Amino acid sequence: MKRPATSRAALRLRLLWALAAVLLLASACGGDDSDSSPTAAPATDSAPAAEAPSETQAPTTTTETAAAETADESEEAAETVEETDDTEPAPAEPAYRYQRIVSISPTGTEILFAIGAGDRVVAVDEFSYYPSEAPVTDLSGWQPNVEAIASYDPDLVVMGSDGDIEANLESLGIAVLSIDAPATFDELYAQIAQFGDATEQADEAVALISEMRSEIAALIDAAPDASGLTYYHELTDGLYSVTSSTFIGQVYSLFGLDNIADPADSDGSSYGYPQLSDEYIVDADPDLIFLADTLCCGQNAETVAARPGWDLLSAVQNGRVVELNDDIVSRWGPRLVEFIAAISDAVVSIGAAS
Template sequence: MKHLIKVAGVPILLCVAVFLVLEWIGSIDFIRTEDRLRIVSLSPSATEILYSLGAGVDVVAVDPYSDYPEAARKKKDQDLDGASPEVKDVMAYEPDLVIVPGYQGPEGEEAVTDLRERKVDVLVDSAPRDLEGAYLAIQDLGDKVDRSNEARKVVGSMKSKIDEIVAEADAVRKEAEGEGKGGRDGKSSYYHEVDSNYISLTSRTFAGSIYSLFGLENIADQYEEAGNGYPTLKAAEIISADPGMIFLVDGQTLETVRARAGWHKISAVREGKVVELNGDLCSRWGPRLVDFVREVSEILDAGS
């Protein structure tokens, strides 16, 4: 009789054990689901950072421009405008946290106020001024979504990679100077074109600070008046400054730039040092910032 009970008990014990294990595994997700934030991200930079921190599971919707990583694209809502979001569209997702970009117009500011009055936590994700500001923004967002440790790891990895890229670039430059090659040839000045209406950026902006890591001089710095870091230059001013390199993020090319009146006189155009950049990489301050730093370094090395 005891033998029968023992034999019969084997499948019962196995079932119980399997059940307990599955319940334990599932409970992790169930517990996190109950405590999980419902995040609506209207900032492409924030979206990339959230996914890098493993918080993509908490994101319920993103704006149309949040196209990275691939998983974020599945949550894009064409009706969610980051600059002037409609409160009803945002509230449809029952969010706990809404992240909006720093460039808010009057309508956007009203939406932020409205959301906060509805007891929704709103984080205004303003663009950092420099690399350290980018690191701080990532850490702050990590703290906000209870991913502090993950944020520290991401920032630490970024710092290590970027420091290594810049150090290697400096070593190459010093070696070239030591051999009497004078380092990178051409001028160290540059013009970064944000828009074909000659809107540029200064060294006091996030992207501008990256160029400064490599010792490049920004011709737009002297034309900063509004204080927002994005002055509109005149064609004559750009031609007169004669930058050694031109970076484009507005769909323009060497051919279209060369066709502009008087631009053939510019050193960068004459020597073919007009580069088309990925606008997302140089305007977002998530982990892919490393790719932008590496791209600038490779461009400079190729032109040396």
């Protein structure tokens, strides 16, 4: 199984999850490409079910002797059927290898339901509240507990990479499918395909990937070239942002937008998630502001305009502050299309106003 990355990559991942934790924990009060494969579960051999005896058809006759013989044969057939009914049927072989899935990854949960494996999900973590039918529990995604997870008797667990937890679950005979934030769109699609292979929903996964590709392409085509326009993406009201090196930053790059946060992390010391300042943002004067802290931190166009000096920003004065759903932006599953649609709409509105 895949183990956690080391050095800079590990620090980067921890920073991403730390920021996401702030968003999701606060959101709960207000309101993850892995190349690992799940551990194979041992196959169960099932004995074939006993065949029911065929009915005995009595010959047609008008004689009393024939009638008596027919009655005797009917009694024997009835006794045979009765004996057969007393036979304990052999258990049916499971339709899928993994019948009881536990997900402690909100993105993993969304993917499982999107590819049709949701009916086998028996428990999800406290933040996996989408879709609405997900069986939410108090399982923690930030501090996974092996005993708590095992209490749901899963045969497959979906979770972020954690070597120790994975090893402990596998020692109990529980397969683990690790899910980490992708770096590219190709990694995202490969991750969805991996979920399809693991859950034997490969065709559904391929269909989902095809649908996402098609919808994203249509949204990009619908928007004018935004080259030359700048944007600021806000992760938290502490002014943490993202650079173009992150997956979120690559989403904006699809439209040709320029990221004002890139110079703030030119050496990569913030691993793509620099903390900016009011002065920095006011000086950069972005054409668009995207708020991904509306749920966690209660931010909106009005609160942004009330910040010192922000009322002078072009984005504020021109009504180009876009309020996003934190959950959709922080997850990279099927609802990624909704995030891209919000960007497309914003770029289209600028083009229409030009």
